[in-house]
Amino acid sequence: MADTAVSLVLQEICQFLLEKRTLLTGIEKEFTDIKDELESIHAFLKDADKRAADEGGVGGADEGVKTWVKQLREASFRIEEVIDEYNMYEAKRVNNSGFLGTFQMIMSMMTSMSPRHQICSELQDIKSSIGRIKERSSRFEFKSESESGSSRGTKAPRIGDPRMAPYFIEETQVVGFESPRDELVSCLVDGNNELMLVSVVGMGGLGKTTLAKHVFDSQLVKRHFDCRSFITVSQSYKMKELLIDMIKKFCKDSNEHIPKGLQKMDDETLITHVRKYLATKRYLVLFDDVWKESFSDEIEHALGGNDEGSRIIVTTRMMQVAEYFKKSFAVHVHNLQPLSPNKAWELFCHKAFRGQCPNELEEMSNEIVKKCGGLPLAIVATGGLLSTKPKTMSEWRKMCKNMKMELERNVHLTSLLRILSLSYDDLPYHLKSCMLYFGIYPEDYTINRKRLTRQWMAEGFVKYLHDERRPLEEVAEECLTELIQRSLVQVSRVGFDGKVKSCQVHDLLREVIIRKMKDSCFCHLMHEDEEHVTVGITRRFSIAAISNNALTSTSNSGIRAILMFDKGQFPQHFLHEVSAKFKLLKVLDFENSLLNSIPDNLGNLFHLRYLNLSHTKVTALPSSIGMLVNLETLDLRQTQVHKLPKEINKLAKLRLLPVYYRKYEQHYSMLNFTTGVQMEEGIKCLKSLQKLYFLEADHGAIKLIQELKMLRQLRKLGIRRVRGEYGNALCDAIQEMNHLESLNITAIDQEAILDLDFLSAPPPNLRVLNLKGRLTNLPNWIPNLNYLVKLRLGLSNFEDDPLGSLQNLPNLLRLNLWDDAFSGECLHFQVGGFPRLKELDLTRLNRLSSVSIDEGALLCLEHFRFNNNPQLKVVPPDLQHLNNLQFLGFADMPAELVDSIDIEKDGPCHWIINHIPLVLIRQKVGTRFHDYELRPIPTQSNV
Known part of the structure; x- marks a missing residue:
């Protein structure tokens, strides 16, 4: 990871020199010299990193190379710190430009070495250090990227390589691939004579090669094709050699003589020869382990133009590689999934016991299999290791408890980690840093997409x-x-x-990441049962056990990120000590912790870009928040912060400000379920703000709304407690927000009328619209929102059915009509209406008594929910027309309707919903939001 550290710091230096056009005397030259030295070293870093991480050779990696890489990485860290310290010094210098400030700076310089001289001295020392590192590099004879390019990356497996095993696996040993095997065989032997490519995609160790070879060798496939060829590609292939190898294997498979002179042919002659040879043959070629999109372009001319029913199989870890083939071929993509629990168990028993698992070992064996996460290679490696051990409780318990340790030291399992590492090693440097962030989160942690990507942004990745x-x-x-x-x-x-909401990494891949983190000093983990102490300087702390005193006792003040996952009580003054000690922090995350107050010295954290206090017990922010001039994200979701200090308006770089509290402990009320935040006059200064929700409008009234007009970068705005008289000013403000994608407006009470007809030209890119309040009519601009994907209307009190006006929205995916949005009795979904709608929710429409759906309406609907509609006592018979419906929910609906579809009560209307895979009845059982119980209704699709 020296390559990543140096690449990032080189970009930091270049950006720094570009932005700081008036650097202090001498400093610009020092930075330029350091940049030049790093650039001269950079060409060799991929080879250095590879050799430092190489554990496959005799005796492992060269310790001298490891030390050299570590020293270079730490020099890069020091450069980062100098840049940050200079920025902090310059900011103070600008802020103290008055007479009193200048006097204070002079007095400070008289008592200690000036910051300027400290920075110059540190830069000179770093430059000398990098010079010595560069001199030592000559003894290791590193190759530049251009010199080693042809040999970089994975090569075809050799004897002893675990990737060789799938090539020789017996059909009787293949477990868990029956369904994908049948699917792929059908793709190969059925269909028309057009050349087609089948791509098998999945992570390393998932069994792509095993499945593809299993299909390739099936008797049905062998009989169907004139000739077949299995080619291992990997990362270091040469296309000419692959084509020659392919021809030789075709000839061998069809008992033909191998053409002479293939090696001497130039590329054009060889491709012409291949095309001519294959022109009249029905062939099958399997390209195993493809890494590059360009591979498609390279084989297109050699293999294209065949209409004899030929087929190509490709295995790859990369979906973009699989998709890129569509440019040249008809493609079927098979996204290979982990083994199901029962198939994983079957494979493990086959490898570990050659049959049945002894009863006394079953519980621990199940736990071991679970840790493999359905990854066939992991199951085979672990089962193979255990097959060599005594079948005793003590041996199994040892393996179960120490599996992580075994992964590092046991020859059966270290090869598994090497295979999983290949995908990480292939990443560009900025994605390596992004990938390592997954190791910061605790094991089995489901990671929110927004939280993760905002941390990446704050770190500069x-x-x-x-x-x-x-x-x-x-x-x-x-x-x-x-x-x-x-x-x-x-x-x-x-x-x-279709957007990703949350994600995670496979447990075994996380072990790879943690090893990489440790080697690169990326993060120090303080997690229960898995503390990983980095050697030398570290950049981050991940804390799931706050009792550990390593954080406050460390001498490393260059920490860039602290993420807290401990749900216990905070030690007194913990955050005060953090703010005093780690002044270069960029990321501070306390989400879901028991933090209950913020100290006033928070303003010390000049470089802080990301502050996450969501789901904590914090109730107020100190005025020093205004000193965090680099803050970009301030996450106050689900906190009791109801008023922001006026100093917040100084944060000119603030981009994301989600702040609200939802009262899940109470019964739902559309107007009072969510509380927002009061802000003081001056929010017009937040020129970088892109997301603001939820702002309490009645606190600053018209003046506050008029200031919103200046926030032209807003992409998401949530505003609550809006009075009727604000309509004109609010429309004027929204009119200026050309980037707005999400708009949420809530009236102050049920009587206030939201008059939004003043909005003559709505934001052109609006995707989400929530209007909660009485509307005199449906604003005429809503049906023209071509990019709208989500619409929620509540309390609108439309007397006329609004569906006719909304049904032609071309991209609408979700529609919610809540709390008397419609005050009539019948809703009618007309034929052809809502062409892309996936989710529909009708909630608390108190007069609604019938819903009619034309055949040919709601063709894409997948989820339909009815919630507390007291007059809807008969299940709509037209539900039978919704062939794509996957889920139907009834919450707090009349007993007559529920009984009519309950098969256990011989409900006469059960036939209407019998085709739907999941039908749930939800019943309220308490006063809080989440107090309910669920009961599924059996249908033909789920029995």
Whole structure:
């Protein structure tokens, strides 16, 4: 990871020199000299990192190389600190430019070495240190990237490599691939004669090669094709050699003579020869372990143009590689999944016991299998290791308890980690840093996408990929998408619009990450049962056991991030000590902790960019918050902070300000369930603000809303307690927000009328709209929101059915009509209406007694919920037309309706919902929001 550290600091230096056009005398030259030295070293760093991490050779990695890499990484850390200290010094110098400030600075310089001289002295020492590091590099004979490029990356497996095993696995040994095998065989032998490519995608160790080889060798497939060829690609392939190898294997498979002179042919002649040879053959070629999108372009001319029913199989860890083939071929993508628990158990028993698991070992064996997370390679490696051990309780208990240790030291399992490491090693440097962040979170932790990507942004991992025309969040989310497509990150939850909500990494891949973190001093973990102490300087603390005193006792003041996962009581003065000691902090995250107050010295953290206090017991912020001039994210969700100090308006770089409290401990009320925050006059200074929710409008009234007009970067605005007389001013403000994507407006009470007709030209990119309050009519601009994906209307009291006006919204995916949004008796969904709608929610429509759905309406609907509609006593018979419906929910509905679909009570209307996979009845059992019980209704689809 020296390459990552140096690459990041080189970008820091370049940006620093670009922005600081008036550096103090002597400092610019020192920085330039250091940059030049680092650039001359940079070309060799990939080789140095590879050799420092290489544990496959005799005796492991060269300790001298490890030391050299560590010294270079720590020099990079020191440079980062100098840049941050200079920025802090310069900010103080600007702020103290008056007479009193200048006098104070002179007095300070008289009593100690001036900050300028300290910075110059540190830079000179760093420059000397880097010079010595550069001199020592000559003894290791590192290769530059251009010299080692052809040999970098993974090569085809050799004897002894665990990746060789799938090539020779017997059909009787293949477990858990029956369904994907049948799917892929069907793709190969069925269909038309058009050339088609089948791509098997999944993370390392998932069994892609095993499955593909199993299909390749099936008798049905062998009989179907004239000739077949199995080619291992890996990262270091040469296309000419692959094509020659492919021809030789085709000839061997079809008992033909191998053409002479293949090696002497130039590329064009060889490709022509291959095309001619394959033109009249129905062939099958399997390209195993493809890493690059460009591979598709390289094989297109050699293999294209065949209409004999030929097929290509590709295995890859990268979804973008699989998708890129669509440019040249008809493609079927099979996203390989982990083994199901019963198949994982079957495979483990086969490897560990050659049959049945003894009863006394069953419980611990199940725990071991669970730790493998459905990864066939892990199950095979672990089962193979245990097959060599005595079948005793003590031996199994030892393995179960010390599996992480065994991963590092046992030859059966270290090869597993090496295979999983390949995907990490292939990442560009900025994605390596992003990937390592997953190791900061505790084991089995489901990670919120927004939280993670905002931390990346604060750390600067995606800063230099940023294009001013796009928000930084978008760039960070693209980085997460790439990690997902590389099969390194697993998606845990997806929103209705297809966006990732949360994610995690496989437990075994997390072990790889933690080892990389330790080697690169990325983070010191203080987690129960898994503390990992880094050697030398560390940059981050992850704390899940706050009783550990390593944080306050450390001499390392250059910490950049502290993430707290401990849910116990905080020691007194903990945060005060953190703010006093770690002045270079950029990330401070206390989400879901028992933190209850913020000390006034928080303002010491000049460099802080991300402060997460969500779901804590904090009730107020100190006025020193105004000193955090670099703060970009202030997360106050689900806190009791109801008023922000006026100093918050000094934070010109603040971009994200989510602040609200939802009263889950009470019964739901649309107007009072959520409370927002009061802000003082001056919010117009927050020119960088992109997300603000929820602002209490009645505190500052018209003046506050008029100031919103100046916040032209807003992408998400939530505003509550809006009075009727604010309508004109609010429309004027929204009119200026051309970037607005999400708008949430709530009236102050049920009688206040939200008059939004003044909005003649709504924000063109609006995607989410929530209006909670009485509307005189449906604003005529809403049906014209072509990018709207979510619409929620509440308390609107429309007397006429609004569906006719809304049904042509082209991209609407979710529609909620709540709390008498419609005050009539019948809703009618017309044929062709709501062409893309996936989710529909009808809640507390007190007069609604019938819902009719034309055949051909709501064709894409997947989720339909009815909640507390007291007059709807008959299940809508037209539900039978909704063929794509996956979920139907009835919450607190009349007993007549519920009984009519209950098969246990011989409900006469059960046939209407019998085709729906999941039907749930929800009944309130208490006064709090979450006090309810669920009861599924059996249907033909779920029995």
